[in-house]
Amino acid sequence: MNGAGFMHGGCMMTFADSAIFTIATDELAGSHGVTMHLAGDFLDPASVGQLIEARGEVVRAGGKTIYVVGMIRADGKPVLSFNGIIRKITRR
Numbered sequence: 001m002n003g004a005g006f007m008h009g010g011c012m013m014t015f016a017d018s019a020i021f022t023i024a025t026d027e028l029a030g031s032h033g034v035t036m037h038l039a040g041d042f043l044d045p046a047s048v049g050q051l052i053e054a055r056g057e058v059v060r061a062g063g064k065t066i067y068v069v070g071m072i073r074a075d076g077k078p079v080l081s082f083n084g085i086i087r088k089i090t091r092r
Contacts, residue, residue: 006045007052012072012080013040019054020068020084027061028088036065037085046074056082064088 002008017038021028046052056070064087072080 001048004045006047007074007079009042012042012046013038013082015052015054016040016070016072016080016082017084019056019070019072020082020086022054023056023068023070024058024061024066024086027058027066028086031088032091033066033086033088035084036087038082039084040080040082042080044074044077044079046072046079050074052079 017035020035020038021033052072052074054070054072056068058066059069060067066086068086069083071078072082
């Protein structure tokens with residue numbers, strides 16, 4: 001939590017970054033990826049004790065690029081909308 005007692009914005013963005021990969025599990029199909037882009041709009045604060053959930057959807061996938069949009073909610077209240085782009089990579 002930050003000094004005001006709310007979830008730190010950087011922590012929320014880290015959660016969003018992790019969430020885009022969970023949301024894109026089917027499109028990744030066991031391959032690995034890296035975040036090419038991640039953006040978020042802070043809508044409201046999240047407080048101690050609230051259940052924090054991220055949900056979203058893949059809006060486009062093809063080739064090596066996957067586009068994801070989503071929302072983080074605190075006890076059902078929207079606190080961060082996010083969008084991200086994942087680039088599939090091959091391991092060497």
